[in-house]
Amino acid sequence: METKQYDLIIIGGGSAGLAAAIAAADHGVEKILILEKEDEAGGILLQCIHNGFGLHRFKEELTGPEYAARFASEAEKRSGIEIKVRSMVLKITAEKEVHYSSEAEGYCVVQGKAIVCATGCSERTRGAIKIPGDRPTGVMTAGLAQRYLNIDGYFVGKKVFILGSGDIGLIMARRMTLEGSKVLGVAELMPYSNGLTRNIVQCLNDFDIPLYLSHTVKKIIGKERLEKIVLAQVDEKFQFIPGTDQEFEVDTLLLSVGLIPSNPLLTEIGVQIHPKTSGPLVDENMQTSIPGIFSCGNSLHVHDLVDFVSMEGETAGIAAAQFIQGTLATSEDVIRTEPGPGVGYLLPASLHCGKDADGKENDFVLKFRVQKPFQNVSLVVKQNGQILKKVKKAFLIPAEMENLTIRQADLLEKNGILSVEVSNE
C-alpha cells in the first residue's frame, strides 16, 4: 500500500481541529491534512443554528455555522492545509500512521510527523444513565434530535420532556417550542442547573418552561413509541422521595445528561486517560503521553464555549508545529497538577517550564470546573501547599469552565504539585 506523507495530520475538522490547522500553518508547517468524517468541516457547530457563539473571540454574536465558516474559510486560504471530508479515521499508531476510509479513496494509510486528535465528544445515552422502564422509540439524546431538526429537517416530537439541564437540552427546549412542539418541562438531578445561566433565561424562562431541580425520570412507559414518563424528586443522596411521582404524557424524551470525550483512537494505542475527564492526560502543550500526539477541544475535555475550544486548538497546533520543527521545549522538570477542595478536575495534568513559540517564558493556562455552585469565594492556586495566587469570585458554577493564567515568574520552583482550590477566606 502506498503511504502518503504529511507533516501534521489532524483528526476532526471541527472548531478545535480547524483552529489547530490554521495555527500550525501560521507557524510554518507546510503539509497539513485534516480528516473529517462529515460532508463538510465545521463539526458540531453546523447543527447549532442558534446564536451566541464568538462573544469572546470576535466580540459579536454569531450562529454556530457562521462561527465555523470563519475558521473554515481561514483554513481554505492556507495552501498547506488539505481537508478530506467523508473520511473516517479507523486507527492510528504510536508511530503516527493514520488509517482512514472513505468512499472516494477507499482504505488509506497516511504518515504524519505529528498528530492532533480533535475528535469531539459524544452524548451520554439512556443506557449509560440506566433509566428504568420500557424501551420505546422517542427517547433520544438532545444532540440527535438537534441533528434531525436542523440538518435533516425532520420533526421528532410533539409533546416533549427534557431530562438534564445541559446546554444542548436547554437549547432544544427553545428550538422545539419554536417549531411548534409543547415542551412540558426540563428535569435536573442536581439541585442546580447544569447549563449556562443565559441559556436558562433565554431558553426556559422566556418560554415559561418549568425547570424541575432535584428531579429525574423514574420510569419510561410505552410499548412502541413513548407514551409517558414518571418524574420524581430525589433527596441529597439521589434517592427517590416517596409520594413525589408525577406522570407526564409525552411522545418524546430528550436526554441532555452529559457529554463524554470521544477517544477510542487514543485509548487503543495506550495513551493515558484522565480519570475525571475521559480525555487524555496532557501537558501545557496539549501533548499526550505519546510525544507528538496532541489533543484539544471536546475530545480533551468538554467545553461550554467554543471560543475556548478554538484557543485550545491553537495551543495544540502551535505546539505540534514546534514538535515537527524540533523546537518544542521538553524539560526534565515537571509540575504535576491536582484539583484541590471544591474543584472537579484541573487541566493540564502536567506543566513544563520552557519557552513559547516567540522565545519567551511560557505562561500556563489552568482550566478547571468547580464541583458545585459557590458564591463569594476565592480561587486559590497553590504550589506545594504555598499560595501563588488568589482570585475573588462572586459566583462559580460547574457549568462554566474557569480559566486562570499562571506565569513562570509566579512559580516557586519547576517541579512539585500545583493545585487549585475554592476557599471561603
Next chain:
Amino acid sequence: MKDLIIIGAGAIGSAAARTLAQYELDILVLEKESDVGEVTSSANSAIVHSGYDPVPGSEKAAMNVRGNLLYDQMCEELDIDMRKIGSLTIATNDEEVEILRGLEERGRQNGVPVQMLNREETLALEPNLTPEVKLALLAPTAGIVNTFELSVALMENAMDNGVKLNLNEAVTGIRAIEGGYEVTTNRAVYQTRAIVNAAGLFSDEINNFVNPVKYEIQPRKGEYFVLDHFDPDFIRHTIFTVPSSKGKGILVSPTTHGNYILGPSAEFVEEKDDYSTDGETLAQVLATAKKLVPSIPMNQVIREFSGLRAVEKSGHFIIEESLPGFVNLVGIQSPGLTSCPAIAEEVVKFLSNTMEMKKKADFNPRRRPMVRLNRMTPEERAEFVKKNPKFGNIICRCEMVSEGEVLDCIHRNCGAATIRGVKRRVRPGMGKCQGGFCQPRIIKILARELGIKNEDVRMKSPGSFILMGETK
C-alpha cells in the same frame, strides 16, 4: 395446499425452516413481528451451553448436548459468529462446592467434557475473577454465539433454498381439516398438510387453537447489562454462578464482538410483551456479577435490556407431534438457543410420520459469507474497498460499519427492513453512542433502498417511529 407452515421465526422456527429446506416441501414461515429472531431469540445470554446442567435423561439434556455438537458445522456453513471459549462455573463457599460436585457428576452422565479447577488454576485462566473462588467447573465445549446473526442466517439460508417467509403476519386461528389444517392470520387463510409450532412465548396460544391438551407459557424475564468492548482480555470465558431453581444463575461473559454481558435475573411476569427493566432488579444483577468479577467497570455500561424466556408451566421442553402433522415446540426456554439444530432434527423425524420426506438434489447448506471488514488486513481491505467503494464509506463510528455492509444486509434474502434489523445484522447502533451518530444515516439508507419516506422508517414494529414528518 401447502406442505408445511412454520409458525414463528425465532431461532427454533428458523432452524426448523433451514433443516426442512433440504426436503422437497412447499414451506411457508409466518412471523408476527417485523423481523426474524425479534423476540426471545435476540434477548438472551447468547451462550452455546455445554450441557452439564440439565437433568440427565431429560429432553433438555438430550437436545442441549446434541445441539452443542451440531453448532460447529451449522455456524461454519452459515458464517455465524460463534466461538467455543469454554465456561467456568464458580463456587465461592462450601455449599457451592457441593453443588458444583453434583454438576460435575451430571456433566459426566450427560456425556459433556468437564473438569474441576482449583483456585490457582482458575485464577491463572481468569485473573479478574474474585479471589474468593474455591473451585471452578470448566466446560470447554461451551461457547458464545452472535444470537442476532443466528436466526437471520438460518432463515436466509432457508430462503435461499426455497422457503417463503411472511413477516408481520400473526396467526389468529387454526382448525383441523381433511388431510391437514386451516391456518387463519391477520392477512389470509392457508391450508397446509402440517404445522410446526415454534411460536415461543405464544406457542401455548397456537397449541390451544387445535390441541385438546392445553399448555401455558409463563414468561420469565431476564434483565441484563451490556458493556462496551473495552479490553478483550478482561474476561475470556463465560463465568457462571452456580445454578439455582430459577435458572442458570448470573453470568459474566464476553460476546462475539468483545462486549461483555452481565445477567440475567429471573422473575415471572404477567405480560408477554413486558420488556421493561427495573432499577432494583438490575442492582441485584450487578451485585451478583460483582461477586464473580469484582472489578467490572460500570462506566463501560452502554445498555440495559430484558428478554422473556418461554417457560411452560411444567418447566419442560415439549417437543412432540401432538396431533398428526401438528408438531409442537413449546416451552423452549434455555438452553433453547443451543438446542435449535437438534430440535430441528426431531421435527424431521416427526414429519416423516405423515409425509414423504424426499431430499432435494440442489440444497445448498452454505450462506454467502458476510463481509467482515474489521477482520481483514489493511491490504486485503484496501483491495476489497477499491472494488466495492461503498464499503469505504463508514457510517457508524463506534463499531466502524460501512455503508456497503448495510446495503448487503438489506438486500440479502431475509434482509433488514428496520433500523433494528440493520443494527442486529451488521451492528450500527450497538456501540457506545447507541445510534446517536449512525441512526440518521441508517434511516436515509433504508428509505432509499426500500423506496419509502424517511419518516416511514421504523425502529422495529409499525408503531415504533422516530421521525414525525418534515419541518416547514
